Amino acid sequence: MENPLDQLKTLLKEKGYKLTPQRRAVLNIIMENQGQHLNTEEIYDLVKTQCPDIGLATVYRTLQILDEMGLILKINLDDGCSRYEFNNHKEDHQHHHLICQNCGAIIEVGEDLLDPLEEEITNKYQFTITDHKVKFFGLCSKCR
Numbered sequence: 541m542e543n544p545l546d547q548l549k550t551l552l553k554e555k556g557y558k559l560t561p562q563r564r565a566v567l568n569i570i571m572e573n574q575g576q577h578l579n580t581e582e583i584y585d586l587v588k589t590q591c592p593d594i595g596l597a598t599v600y601r602t603l604q605i606l607d608e609m610g611l612i613l614k615i616n617l618d619d620g621c622s623r624y625e626f627n628n629h630k631e632d633h634q635h636h637h638l639i640c641q642n643c644g645a646i647i648e649v650g651e652d653l654l655d656p657l658e659e660e661i662t663n664k665y666q667f668t669i670t671d672h673k674v675k676f677f678g679l680c681s682k683c684r
């Protein structure tokens with residue numbers, strides 16, 4: 541696969557945007573923090589260490605652009621903010637998230653595990669599944 545930064549550069553160019561250091565920094569932060577599910581403020585704080593002049597509005601706008609371009613995924617974990625993660629195209633279907641209702645920890649389930657269910661749905665409802673967003677709520681190992 542093409543390097544995500546080159547991909548971003550090409551996609552931005554097609555739309556008449558430039559790959560500014562700020563946009564590059566936002567994508568880098570998300571790539572470097574795989575599995576962290578950072579929200580906008582957390583991304584802003586991290587990007588500021590590299591680009592001290594960046595404003596929150598620029599971060600918002602950049603996240604929107606990266607999301608539109610399919611380079612990142614916006615995830616809503618019902619905790620009142622939008623979180624983002626790098627769109628790993630190696631994953632056919634989105635991985636699942638376990639959300640601790642006590643401490644708010646977010647745990648990723650790497651495997652899909654839904655194959656038998658997907659097969660049953662496809663057969664029963666004549667429905668082709670292309671993706672899913674699954675959230676499990678409960679208590680993490682520390683809070684049980």
Ligand SMILES: [Zn+2]
Binds near residue numbers: 633634652654
């Ligand atoms: Zn699946």
Ligand SMILES: [Zn+2]
Binds near residue numbers: 641643683
């Ligand atoms: Zn917990």
Ligand SMILES: [Zn+2]
Binds near residue numbers: 575577625635637
């Ligand atoms: Zn995730």
